[in-house]
Structure formats: C-alpha cells, structure tokens
Amino acid sequence: MQAIPDWFQRLYESTGLNFTVFYDSYDWNRYVDGLKMTLILSVTTILISLVIGAAGALIQSGPSKHLRGLVNGFVVIFRNTPPLVQLFFFYFGLGTMLPATETASGMREPLLNNVEWAIISLSLFAAAFNVEIFRSGIEAVPRTTIEAAEALGYTRFKAYCHIVLPLAIRVCLPALNNNLVNLLKTTTLAYAIAVPETLYALKQIWSESQNVMEMMLLLLATYGILVGVLVWLMHRWERAMHIPGYHR
C-alpha cells in the first residue's frame, strides 16, 4: 500500500503535480471526510425528497382542494427560485428565528445545525421537482387499473402505495434519474453554509498547499465518478423494474 503515496510523492518531485491528498494522510482524511459528507447529504436528500415527492403527488391527486393548492404553491415556488437563495433563507432566515439553547461555555447552540438545514433545504428543492415527475407518472396509470383496485376493496391510500405508485415509478424513472443526478450536483451548494463536503474539504486543501489545478482535477473526477455510480445504479434499477411488453 505504501506504493501509491510513494508514487505521488515522486510525481510531485519530478513533475510538480502536487496531489497532496494521495500522500499526506492528514489531507487524505479531510478528503475522505468530505466525500463521506457528500454521500450523507446525497443519500439522505434523495430519500427524503422521494418520500416528499410521493406524498405530494398523492395529495395532488386527492380530493382536498386546499391541500392541492398548497402542494401546487410549494412546487411552483421551489421550482422557480434559486436553490442557493432558498438555502440562505432557511439557514439564516428561519434558522435564526428558531429557539436556540446555550452550551456550557455560553455559545449559542441552534436547534438545527448547518448540515441539517442543508438536508432540509436541498430535499425540499428536489422534492418540488419529484412531485411533478411522480404526478406525470401517475397520470400514465390507466383509470381502469385504479377502478379494479377499488373493486378489490383497496382504500385510496393502499391502492396508491401498492398499485399506482409502483407503476408510476416505472414510467417516470428516466425523468427521476435526471432529477436525482441534478440533486447530487446541487449538494455542492452546502459549501456556502460551511458544510464540510467534498468541495469544502478540497478548497481547504488547495488554499493550504497551493495546488489549485490538481485539486480541481480531482474534484471534477470525484463528481464524475459519483454521478457515474448513481447513473449506473439507476439504470440497473430501471432494468430490474422493466415491465415486459411496455416500451417507452
């Protein structure tokens, strides 16, 4: 295992390409921690946004006019405003209004920290898109299928969970795929409120080691790989869920 750090050390001495991350254990740990934070942010926001999206789509096809209007307003607002301003609005605007406790040393300890606000804000942003995507998937499910479920004694909620949503997800997977890739890319915004994710960690490293170019390349490669893995997973899922005979 010593070969890799040695090779990068030699690369630095011979060419001046300074990939500190690969031979300096301190920088390596920071990078890995950043990567972990990016993964935590992505996975939690993807899951939460899917749940909110599905719930929103259920409400939108529901009977209550007020709830429908509410979901509609949520979708319209979150789709048409910049995610960064949303993040600032939540973190600075609402975060300072919430009650805060004091730690033993008298520091202000807010109810939700920056990581949690980033998760909330990014989830809501992606969920607004997911609602629309799920809704279009649900519209593709034929009315007769829902009637058949009703005839079998399913309640509206049960029919949605067991029949409509599974079919809808299969129809809208390509669009969902796009949105989740977008969400993964949007997690970099958490940098703005000092969440130590990959961009933040590498920015710290390049300000200390003066190796902007090398760390930029690493950053691009990192996100390239992350997006690649996500797309690969989604395609596998798409294939596994393929409905025989249904062609897009």
Place this chain on the structure above:
Amino acid sequence: MTRPLDSGDRLPVLLPLRLHGSERHHRLGAGSGVLLCVGLVLLVSIASAQAGRVTPSVLQVIAKWAPLLLTGFAFNILISALAMLLGTILGLGLGLGLLSDWPPVRQVSWALTQIFRNAPWLVLLFFVMFLVPFQITMFGLRIPFPDWIKATVGFALPVMANVAEVVRGAVRSLPSTQWEAAEALAFTRRQTMWRIILPQCVKRMLPPWMNIYSLVTMSTVLASIVGVSEMLTLTAQVHAAEGGRPELFAPLYGFALLCFFLYCYPINLWTTHLERRFQTG
C-alpha cells in the same frame, strides 16, 4: 358481448410519460396567489413585530435598499443573458460536433459534453474563477478579465453542454426522410444541416432552451460565493449595513426569492405553454 369502444374513450393501457401533459397543474391560481401574498406579509409583519419600535421596520428597510438590490438583480440578469448567448453559440458548435460524420470529432464532442454536463455548476465556476488569469497580455495589449466576466464564462460552460444535448436531441427527433429527401435533391451534408434540418429544429429546441435559460438565471447567484457583487452579495452587505439584526435575514432573502420568482415563473409558464402548443400542432 364485447362493448364497442367509444371513439373518445382512452384505451386502458399504461401511457407514455408526458411531463407537461396536463393543463390544470402547476399554475398559480388567484386563490393561492392571494394566499402567498398574505403569507409573505404575515412573515414580514412577524419579523417587524420582533424588531421593536426603535429600529426602522422591515418594510422600510427593504424599501430603502430596494433600488440597490434591484440593480444587483439586473446584474444577475445581465450575467445570465451573456452566459446564455455565449453558451448557445458554443453549444451549437458542440452539438453539430456530436452529429459529425467524422468519429474523432464526435468522440471529443461527446467527452466534452459529458464532462460539462455532469460536473456541478459550482465546481465549474470555481474551475474558471481560479484557473483563468485575471488578465491576458497579447501582443503588448493587456486584456483584463474582471471576475464577473470569468463567472459568465463559468456559467456558459454547462450551458454549452446542455445546449449541445438539446441540439442533438432535436436533430435526432426529425424524421430521417428529411435527410433522404435532401440527399435526393443533391444537397450536400452542410447544406442539408443548415438549410433544411436546423431551421426545422428551432421550434423543437425553443422550450428546452428556455428551460436552460431559467436554470442559468437561478444559478447566477452562485457567483456570490466566488465574490462577484451580484444580488446575493449585496443582500448580505445590506444586512450588515442595517446592523446585522438576525430578524432581517428572512425578509431580505425573501425579497431576493421574490425577485427571482417574479422573473422565472413567467418564463416557466411560457415554456410550458409553448411545449403544449408544439406538441399538438
């Protein structure tokens, strides 16, 4: 025994995905619009109630600084328009590269498109901000690159890749008989592309192109992270100038949200409208 199918009846089959299929959704009705305004006023009044009497109320603060903030917003629009212009020109070239007959050009264009589409906007922005020099000396002539120009280039890169995909998709969506007919009329490949294929694609490309524009506009606030003094930077400065009171955060950022919403929502509505019209027409 079998019931004849009514002519207007939809077949009970799983339909293909139509993102903007239905008419009734995602339009702000009068009722929800009023609700939205009431909510906003309520939020502001709560904040101003907390502010007390000694300090000017939140609405006064916003009214006082609105001209400055709106200038910042206009700067955002300028950056977005320039980035879109540059990105569209580059993207058209890259899109034609994707459709090239010559494999090396196609592969290089494909790689460029993938890199710039899959990298986060913020990362690309950092890339351009840090790696492009602040000025270039050419033939003894110094060409300065202020930070906002660099930011514009940084936004133009992802736009380029997205426009390239749009161009490719639009050209691919044309029936191949168009190509064959042009060939039969002895058009060269270049003539076919420029005089037959692309003019027909403009209509198909317009809605996705407007979607990209809306995305760019919303991304221009990222420039505040790298120090361009656009609306969000100005908002933070205004907040500091007003004494950094924490209850001012929500109304000030709310004002920024409102500006972007009022600009992007009509674009979004118009895009949906065009999509629907082109779909049926």
